[in-house]
Every structure is written in C-alpha cells, then in structure tokens.
Amino acid sequence: MHFNASNIDQMEKRYRANFINALSGFKSANLIGSINQSNQHNLAIVSSVFHIGAHPPLMGMIMRPHTVPRDTLQNIKETGVFTINHVNIEHVAQAHHTSARFAESVSEFEQVGLTPWFSSTHRAPFVAESKLKIALEVQDIQLLALNQTELVIGQVVEVIVDETAVEADGYIDIEQLNCAAISGLDSYHSTSRIARYGYAKPDMSPEILSTTKE
Amino acid sequence: MHFNASNIDQMEKRYRANFINALSGFKSANLIGSINQSNQHNLAIVSSVFHIGAHPPLMGMIMRPHTVPRDTLQNIKETGVFTINHVNIEHVAQAHHTSARFAESVSEFEQVGLTPWFSSTHRAPFVAESKLKIALEVQDIQLLALNQTELVIGQVVEVIVDETAVEADGYIDIEQLNCAAISGLDSYHSTSRIARYGYAKPDMSPEILSTTKE
Numbered sequence: 001m002h003f004n005a006s007n008i009d010q011m012e013k014r015y016r017a018n019f020i021n022a023l024s025g026f027k028s029a030n031l032i033g034s035i036n037q038s039n040q041h042n043l044a045i046v047s048s049v050f051h052i053g054a055h056p057p058l059m060g061m062i063m064r065p066h067t068v069p070r071d072t073l074q075n076i077k078e079t080g081v082f083t084i085n086h087v088n089i090e091h092v093a094q095a096h097h098t099s100a101r102f103a104e105s106v107s108e109f110e111q112v113g114l115t116p117w118f119s120s121t122h123r124a125p126f127v128a129e130s131k132l133k134i135a136l137e138v139q140d141i142q143l144l145a146l147n148q149t150e151l152v153i154g155q156v157v158e159v160i161v162d163e164t165a166v167e168a169d170g171y172i173d174i175e176q177l178n179c180a181a182i183s184g185l186d187s188y189h190s191t192s193r194i195a196r197y198g199y200a201k202p203d204m205s206p207e208i209l210s211t212t213k214e
Numbered sequence: 215m216h217f218n219a220s221n222i223d224q225m226e227k228r229y230r231a232n233f234i235n236a237l238s239g240f241k242s243a244n245l246i247g248s249i250n251q252s253n254q255h256n257l258a259i260v261s262s263v264f265h266i267g268a269h270p271p272l273m274g275m276i277m278r279p280h281t282v283p284r285d286t287l288q289n290i291k292e293t294g295v296f297t298i299n300h301v302n303i304e305h306v307a308q309a310h311h312t313s314a315r316f317a318e319s320v321s322e323f324e325q326v327g328l329t330p331w332f333s334s335t336h337r338a339p340f341v342a343e344s345k346l347k348i349a350l351e352v353q354d355i356q357l358l359a360l361n362q363t364e365l366v367i368g369q370v371v372e373v374i375v376d377e378t379a380v381e382a383d384g385y386i387d388i389e390q391l392n393c394a395a396i397s398g399l400d401s402y403h404s405t406s407r408i409a410r411y412g413y414a415k416p417d418m419s420p421e422i423l424s425t426t427k428e
Contacts, residue, residue: 001374001375001376001377001380002333002372002373002374003372003373003374003375004335004371004372005369005370005371005372008271008370008373011384012384013269014383014384015383015384016268016269016271016384017268017269017384018381018383018384018385018386019268019373019380019384019385019386020265020267020268020269020271020370021265021268022384022385022386022388023265023271023273023298023346023348023370023373023386024242024263024264024265024273025241025242025243025244025263025300025388025393025395026240026241026242026243026388026393026394026395026405027239027240027241027242027264027265028238028239028240028241029239029240030239047265048264048265049238049239050238050241050262050264050276051234051235051237051238051241051261051262051276052276052358052360052361052363053234053278053360053361053363054230054231054233054234054235055227055230055231055234055361056360056361057222057230057234057237058360058361059237059238060276062264062265062266062274064267084237086239089408092408092409092411093409093411093419093420096411096414096420097414097419097420098414099414100414100415100416101416102416103416106416111416119216121218132237134237139360140358140359140360142356142358144266144354144356144367145354146266146267146270146272146353146354146367147266147267147269147270147272149266149267151365153358153360155219156219156222156234156237157218157219158216158217158218158219159216159217159222159233159237160215160216160217161215161217162215163215166215166233167232169228169229169232170225170226170228170229170230170231170232170233170236171232171233171236171398171399171400171401172232172233172236172237172398174236174239174240174397175397175401175403179239179240180240180408181239181240181395181403181405183388183389183405184385184386184410185385186385186410186411186412186413186423187385187389187407187409187410188407188408188409188410188411189389189395189405189406189407189408190405190406190408191240191395191397191403191404191405191406192403192404192405192406193401193402193403194303194306194394194402194403194404195306195307195401195402196398196400196401196402197306197307197310197400197402198400199400200310200311200312200313200314201314201315202314202315202316202317202320202325205307205311206307206310206311209400
C-alpha cells in the first residue's frame with residue numbers, strides 16, 4: 001500500500017494525525033512534571049522525549065504550543081526546570097488521562113490519581129509512583145519554524161532509580177522497571193527483550209550480551 | 215538510588231553513555247537509507263527518530279557528526295533525501311550490525327544481509343525487508359549548539375506499508391508489523407499492546423478502544 005505526498009495531504013485531519021504519529025515507531029511514555037511561579041504544578045503525558053547527548057547529559061522534547069501540554073511549556077519557561085517520569089505499565093490509563101483539557105488551576109496529579117513528590121534540590125514535582133525519575137534544567141528552547149513547535153532541551157541534574165535496575169556497565173534495565181512504550185497517539189505497550197548486542201564490528205555478526213533480565 | 219549532576223559528570227565515559235542513553239525510554243528502531251552524489255548507498259541504525267508534526271508531515275532525527283552514521287549525514291546533505299525503514303524483530307541483529315565502522319566505500323546492505331529497494335520516485339534506497347518504509351525530503355538541518363549535534367528535519371513524501379496494518383482511523387499497528395523497539399544503545403525489544411485509549415476527557419477515566427490486534 002503506497003501513500004504519496006498528495007495522498008497524505010488529502011487525508012482527513014484526525015486520520016492523518018493517527019497515521020503520521022505512528023510513523024515514528026515506538027516512543028517513550030513519560031509524564032512531564034512542572035511548576036509555575038505561583039507553585040501551581042502540572043503533569044502531562046509526552047511521547048516526544050529523546051536523547052540528545054550523554055556528555056553533557058542532554059534530553060529533548062517537542063512541545064506543540066496549541067495542544068494540551070501548553071501549561072507545561074509555559075511553566076518550563078517561567079521556572080526553567082521540569083521532571084521526566086517514566087510511566088509504569090500499571091499506570092498507563094492514569095498517564096493518558098493527563099492529556100485531557102483540565103482547567104489550568106487544576107492539578108492533574110489529583111485528577112488522575114498520581115502523587116506529587118519533591119526532592120530536596122529540585123523545584124519541579126516528580127511522580128512518586130514512577131520507577132525512573134529525572135530532574136532537568138532547561139538549557140535552550142529552539143523554535144522549529146517549519147511548524148511553530150518548540151524543542152525544549154534540558155540537562156539532566158538528578159536521576160532517581162531502583163538500584164537493581166542499573167547494570168554493571170551503566171545500562172538501566174527499563175524493561176525490568178516495567179516502563180511502558182507508546183505508538184501513535186494513544187496506544188500503550190509493554191516490552192520483552194530480544195537481546196542486548198555488543199559493540200558492532202565490521203567482520204562479524206553482533207555478539208549477544210544478554211537476552212533475559214539479569 | 216540518587217545520582218546528582220556531579221555523580222553523572224564523574225561517571226566513566228562508556229558507563230555514562232549507557233546510563234544516559236537509557237533515560238530517554240523506549241525508542242524507535244529505524245534503518246536510515248541514504249545515497250551520495252556518486253550513487254553509493256548507505257544504511258545506518260538510528261534510534262533518535264521522532265515525530266515533529268502531522269500537517270505538514272514532519273519527522274526529525276538527531277545525528278552526531280562524530281559517530282558512525284556520519285556517512286548518512288553527509289549523504290543527506292548532498293542529495294536532500296533519505297528513507298526511514300522500521301526494523302522487524304527478526305532483523306535486529308542485522309540492523310545492529312550496520313553500526314559497525316564499515317569503510318565508506320562498502321554498502322552496509324550487502325555486509326549485513328539486507329536488500330536495497332528503490333521506488334519509482336525517490337532517489338534514496340529503502341530496505342526491502344522492512345514492513346514500514348518512509349521516504350523523506352530534507353526541510354531543514356539545525357545545529358544544536360550545546361553539543362554540536364545536528365537535528366535533521368524531513369518531510370514525509372511516501373509511505374509503503376501492508377494494508378492490513380492501517381486501521382480505520384489511520385492508526386498504523388506497528389506491533390502487528392513486528393516492529394522492534396530499542397532501549398539504551400544496544401537493547402532490542404518486541405512489544406505487547408496494553409490498550410489503545412480514546413481521546414481523554416477531564417471527568418472520566420480514558421475509554422479503552424482496543425486491547426488486541428484488530
């Protein structure tokens with residue numbers, strides 16, 4: 001089945017949103033915690049978090065100004081901080097619920113049944129139920145002029161994770177932590193490891209490091 | 215287990231790469247097909263593809279100039295086109311193998327055992343074995359000054375997918391297509407759907423649209 005640029009352009013709006021959002025493959029399921037200058041906090045599901053670099057440790061996410069997480073973007077601009085909290089497979093319904101259009105004065109934490117938690121050094125709220133919590137400070141916000149979305153780049157300043165999930169080589173076993181994946185706009189998935197592979201070399205097939213949880 | 219900014223800064227380089235790359239959660243597993251002006255083609259595994267917008271249909275990926283996919287970036291700059299090919303769970307070893315430092319004159323397709331395929335309208339090669347193939351034209355390349363990586367933004371101009379995977383509302387069931395997910399630098403995963411949820415509303419828990427393949 002072939003779709004060309006013209007076919008895509010002529011798709012009904014909601015159909016196209018589902019179709020194009022699925023093209024980017026499996027995505028991370030994260031709840032973004034933020035807070036404004038009046039200490040009103042906000043929680044929003046985001047599937048656009050991605051890795052930018054390890055040193056310095058930088059993560060990015062795409063924010064669409066006209067969709068629901070706009071309070072999040074406003075808060076991040078006001079306070080310069082946010083948190084990324086991995087969604088557990090047992091909390092996907094609550095996580096998805098944060099995408100509803102709650103009033104700005106409402107805390108999504110209370111509305112969906114998740115618990116705000118604060119570390120001693122970071123102003124933005126974490127999700128207590130999350131098994132991998134990350135605090136970030138904004139380094140840059142770049143406008144993507146093509147469609148007026150904004151790329152938020154944050155530096156990792158704190159990571160809170162179960163010790164058992166951190167392997168000897170630094171890899172964090174997010175599958176063992178029951179982190180969820182997203183596809184499209186609204187589909188949530190659990191995962192099963194196929195394998196970890198060693199550093200690839202030209203003249204041989206990749207070595208399998210592990211296939212099961214360690 | 216808490217890690218602060220100083221702990222992260224003091225991690226051994228490879229340990230930090232594994233650790234920070236895992237923080238961004240599950241990621242798409244994609245093979246990027248590209249071609250240079252001499253028609254030498256190139257194939258590289260990339261886990262940084264993400265959704266930017268549906269209308270126009272835009273996808274982004276982060277390229278690190280000093281790591282293996284540098285031929286890909288050079289090719290994209292030369293010809294302005296590339297392909298994104300979802301990795302099937304049965305081809306993850308071949309896909310990972312493309313990350314080896316093959317000589318520039320070598321075709322990764324031949325070396326790892328995948329098949330280049332061309333559509334009638336796009337210059338860059340697709341992966342014949344991939345069940346979801348996407349052709350893109352470069353719209354912009356933005357330097358991320360913080361760490362000198364480059365954000366490549368492409369517009370989707372062609373999509374080739376099994377008809378059975380495209381649902382009535384436009385959602386593409388990438389799990390039914392056996393698309394793989396990645397965590398960290400080298401871990402490959404299959405998925406199991408938990409649920410698709412309906413458009414979230416403030417006053418009720420999200421409606422489950424489907425839990426199994428349709």
